[in-house]
Amino acid sequence: MIRQFNLTGLHCKLNGQAVMGQENSGTMRAAVCTAYGAPEVLQLTEVPVPIPGPHDVLIRVHASAVNSADWRLRRPDPWGVRLFLGLRKPRVKVLGGVFAGEVVATGTKVTRFRSGDRLFGSTLMRFGGYGEYVALPEKATMTTMPRGFSFNDAAALSFGYLTALHYLRKAKIAAGQSVLIVGASGSVGTAAVQLAVHFGAKVTGVSSKANLELVRSIGAARTLDYNSDEYAKDKTQYDVIVDTVGKVPWKDHLQRVKADGKLVLINPGTLRAMYLPLLQPFYKPRIVAGVGAEKRVDLEIIRDLAEQKKFRPVIDRTYPLVQIAEAHRYVEAGHKKGNVVVMVAGESNDSN
């Protein structure tokens, strides 16, 4: 049931009705980031419901997720996060980089969405996925949920898939290519395996022994345990290598990429991401590194493919919002499989 709250003071349509006035919009439950640091800095409390502007939609967040970016911002890691999020403590109180939820109010200038629409996507620099309501511009990286998807499933569809799609496109992935995906069991890795397989590539997935079966189950033709001799001695020349973890020296990967191939480093470290492009003239394979873009058009592609049952996100664990610190601790340990979902406000998690 959608909670009734006063949206006066806004130029909004609430359930189709125009609303204007002067009062505030009430409070909501949210996990607030009180300082930088360990997962315990995330505390559940009541905060004001965000006030949507004329171009914003107000969304009741049913589910969010904890991704690598979320713990990195909280920690912060790298230190440079402080330059845009606040030097001494985070300026943004309610973190949460993704959401799946239902529109409950729209700004008067909003044309793309209306109350009742079920949306999912990225909260970008507004964050707010760990609160019961989030206000986002209608042009944000969000779109309608795939039919047949629950809020929990949809919350696992943004982060890894947007990143993987961005980098596979940069690598100009094509049918028939051989692709090595290192870190194939993580959020970005599982999405990269599924998307590369969808694009017709022959995928070899590298993971721990415990995750080999998972990586096979999502479409990898071949799997390699990163602790095995078979991986150490693998002499295959790949068209594309995608490293999502960054634990292998990038020059080692170069031994296994064809001269006209691509080496994609999704987690090269801040410094390396800056100097690698300068080294390109000295190496034949094209080296791709940097920060992935999150585009709405990509989210729509992902939504359509998910709706056509081309893939389903891998969900490792689901936590209620009250256990947000535990969810962050688990993800920060770096061993999750696919995605970790957080149930925020949803009394129901029924399918679309």
Ligand SMILES: NC(=O)c1ccc[n+]([C@@H]2O[C@H](COP(=O)([O-])OP(=O)(O)OC[C@H]3O[C@@H](n4cnc5c(N)ncnc54)[C@H](OP(=O)(O)O)[C@@H]3O)[C@@H](O)[C@H]2O)c1
């Ligand atoms: N450049 C960008 O724009 C961008 C965007 C998104 C993410 N990232 C970065 O990409 C990285 C991965 O993100 P994620 O969300 O996919 O992480 P994640 O979900 O936490 O997954 C990491 C996975 O890697 C596996 N792993 C650990 N050591 C490994 C190794 N040596 N070889 C192969 N697999 C190994 C882990 O399982 P086991 O420990 O069980 O093996 C785990 O399943 C993060 O560091 C993140 O910051 C960058």
